[in-house]
Amino acid sequence: MSHDNLKVFPSVRERYDALVLAGDIDADPAQQHLADRFDLLIRELATTRLATKSSALGWLFSRRAPRREIIKGLYIHGDVGRGKTMLMDMFHQLVPAKRKRRAHFIDFMADVHERINAHRQALKNGDTKQDDPIPPVADALAEQAWVLSFDEFTVTDIADAMILSRLFRALFERGVVLVATSNVEPDNLYRDGLNRQLFLPFVELLKAHVDVVNLDARTDYRLEKLNRLPVYLSPLDEDTSRLMDEAWHAATAGATVAPNSLKVKGHTVVIPLAAPHTAAARFTFADLCSKPLGAADYTAIIQHYRTIFIDAVPVLDHPRRNEAKRFITLIDILYDHNVHVVISAAASPDKLYVAKSGTEAFEFDRTASRLFEMQSEEYLAAAGKLEAVVEARSAGV
Template sequence: MSHDNLKVFPSVRERYESLVQAGDLDADPSQQRLASRFDRLIHDLATKRLATKSSALGWLFSRRAPRHDIVKGLYIHGDVGRGKTMLMDMFHQLAPVKRKRRAHFIDFMADVHDRINAHRQALKNGETKQEDPVPPVADALAEQAWVLCFDEFTVTDIADAMILSRLFRALFERGVVLVATSNVAPDNLYRDGLNRQLFLPFVDLLKVHVDVVNLDARTDYRLEKLNRMPVFLSPLNDETSRLMDEAWHAATGGATITEDSVKVKGRTVIIPQAARNVARFTFADLCSKPLGAADYTAIIKRYQTIFIDSVPVLDQPRRNEAKRFIILIDILYDHHVHVVISAAATPDKLYIAKSGTEAFEFDRTASRLFEMQSQDYLALAGKLEPATEARSAGI
């Protein structure tokens, strides 16, 4: 048995079809073709691994000699909620490679910049004579993983844009295979960005080392299923808990549930349960801790559907929690995030204090919570493109 209590399948296509048969997915021809393409990549990786093992010095020489055995990775782009992340995660689980890494691209680049800064500090301290940080950073990254899987490949930061070409040229020279999902085609990366002409060599390099696939699947089956379910459940009881779990299962589609975290201004915010583009919290996780707008925005940059369990009735002694909840709902609403909530009362009865600014502000929160249950809001949540400062909703 696998760690997520599902049968271990030898191929992405078989894993995909098993979820279709279980009713967790609706079969989609575009997704089926991509699953088969991932299986070809798995075959190529397995062949490369065997070839490398045939020579004890194969890996050493492969990092220095011109590469004739390049395994082309995949760059999958398409609209939000088409199944890109789901299929890449299946591939990552099944890829016959020990040294592999799956990361959000933003987190990977933050790691890269940390490594570069550490190298420069070491140079300053006289601990190394290597002035160029890129080769040693590429060495360390390639040693850690020669298959890199990136979710949400996007370039908005000029610091990232300026280093990508040199970094990935070094990684590809070291035999690293790239698999990435994105909402945009390679030619549209860093579009209208500052000094974009300096970034364009990376796009050309990328196309040499990956096959570009447009996943033109239909609207997300999970969003369709979730939109048929209630998204605000009250009061808090066993039936509400059952319906929340049912909606969670529909949203995650049988994916492995893990704990995650995001970095915000040097702090770590824990996501207790996460799968694909969906995260689940309790009210206490989000509003009883000293979190603010920056934390909530960082969460929705990564997760496009948010579950919030056990929102209590709030009063004057809990006004700080109420204030955080007001800010949270404002951010979720403004970015059209798909939200599923269980609460002790209906939105208009969640805050019972009659005085203070929170009482006035919560009227807007209640109104937004009602609107977020509407079909118009849910339809918009499933179709918007990601915002610049935070991704839009949809799963």
């Protein structure tokens, strides 16, 4: 695409202004500034693509080629619900790069660990002689995507923390451009984490390859646009149990319901109730969060089931922080993949985690915000389930 042809693509600012004009969102100066900043990055990426087009993969994958000037990506941080993901998704849709990838950061790191494990198995089997898995993994990732866009960039796992510096140094050396959203600024990533001093070189590396932008929008737009639907039910009592059962019957629509299981990385994930023909599954909170499950397990579940019921989410506190951490991961994945979720809980989303200290208390603000938004008509329409919810309403749910 030539620079002139770029004009056929609406810019992020043009797309944003159209939403304002349609009344879908309110104009916000901080969001407008970020939209303009995304457009600057798009123009820079388009110009660089022109300069390297004749060399195919060119300098991106050639260690012997002359080093080009670094293209700095964007790291956008700010409170929940300020529009970070909305604007990043506009950028991702409009950036004229064929090799681009948009992922939740948890999903991306699960993919990285899987690739590393596959390389180690290949080394064990004698299929490769390269001891270090990072270079070939970086090669594969960079060949897949020149522009990487991450939602909810957060680091809470020591296994992730220990490989990020080497992995991203290799990706940046291969010309990969990073765009990310986060609730925290780079200096607060992996805050209070184990052996954090070993993680700090990654923070400096990150800041050298991105421009850091604080999206200080004036309000939480998610809460403004809420239109509650009966998909989050509390407190936990007989009425809530009845409504959950009625919603389940509406969602399964007479389909055969039976237990099922999935094989995920050598272990079994039990699905207590599953209706494969309607892609619906039902769990208790304990099924999903009191067992040693992780992001890969939750991702496997949503690849088979697009309507998830979760019964009996309790109020959580610091002694149950491991369950809270799993619940945070679970909701992130469900939200990011637009899964339709019906939940019964002991309290409203903003009162589910009562501890005031620790990483989980900080991160649960995002979870509460997402649980609120997952009740909105807009979210349910995006999940393709609005008609089913309306039918459930007419049945008395």
